[in-house]
Amino acid sequence: MRQHAREAGLSDTIIFNTCAVTTEAERQARQSIRKARRNNPDAKIIVTGCAAQINPELYAGMEEVDHVMGNEEKLQRESFNLSENASVAVNDIMEVKETAAHLVHGFEEHTRAFVQIQQGCNHRCTFCIIPFGRGNNRSVPIGAITEQVRVLVNNGVKEVVLTGVDITDYGLDLPGTPTLGQMTKRLLAQVPELKRLRLSSLDPVEIDEDTYRLFGEEPRIMPHLHISLQAGDDMVLKRMKRRHLRHHVVEMVERARALRPDVVFGADIIAGFPTESDEMFENTYDLVNELNLTYLHVFPYSERPGTPAARMPQVPGNIRKERAGRLRDAGAISEQSFMQSRVGTTAQVLIEKNGFGRSEHYAPVQVEALEGDLSGEVVPVYIADIRNRKLLAYPLGTKAAEDARAKLEVQ
Incomplete structure (x- = not known):
């Protein structure tokens, strides 16, 4: 724009x-x-x-x-x-049948870029107004996606995030109905210079076999998956008109962990959906802890005029906020536990600015003792501690890293 x-x-x-x-x-x-x-x-x-x-x-x-x-x-x-x-x-956005590839501008100074692979959604969750703003599912052709990523990589981008409203529906409207996994495999083959790739929010029951297979085989796909969860109680999920139930989420997490044991998960969750009882909420809360979901995006339910959920019996606002707070606290504990588990290990950190970057697992990392400005570079590091809600790390092979390792070994 x-x-x-x-x-x-x-x-x-x-x-x-x-x-x-x-x-x-x-x-x-x-x-x-x-x-x-x-x-x-x-x-x-x-x-x-x-x-x-x-x-x-x-x-x-x-x-x-x-x-x-x-x-x-x-x-x-x-x-x-x-x-x-x-x-x-x-x-009328519903009349739009194609999503054109966006021209890539303005990423020259960035290390991570977001590439839209589809727009819109064919599903009508009872709480959601997004289809009326974005229209129905429209996929960007594989060739256009590949060209966008190639331009970004040539401009110095090291990591690309594939985004959309519902990327698991990618390709359903294209000739031959290519899957998300097929498109991603072709993209990585045609742009071998791309260092890292992430997939944005996934519907747990709609992930195709090609995507699972590629996730297990391709190290350039980062071990960090985000689930469009919304709730962990079957009755709430049915009233939301979601496509998955609780057991589908458990199966997806277990399958991904079998392929990549170090994978870390995030999730979107709505707290206080209409008719949600204390027991229903506890089922969601328990699922967060059971699956050790690490990065939580929690939203108190918000009525959107014209949606079916807005006409359902509402949960009082103070209860929505209280439940959202409990979920956020659970997420913070899980994230702290995950970060603590990384202390004493190594990571590949994509440096963004002033030594700050993200690991393969999307953990925030502050790298000290860097020689020069390494923004935009992937740096192997030793993780020594946690400081200010970030992992503290030093470049592998430096005296600072060896001193930190020795200090941890005697503790």
């Missing part, structure tokens, strides 16, 4: 790319728009993203907003030739 705006000659322009996942996200967007207008009275303000796609009239009705454009329009260069007579450009 920034590139399109520049090419259109726009200056003194502020673009808000809004989110509609929660009511709070929309409230903060409107608050930020009003603040931006107060601080920039002469600027043009453009609002786009999912909230604008779903409810364009709301944002067009704000006196602070000059133009509103939909999720498909924001990707088109011509949309930024703003007309004074047409303040709203939002088409």
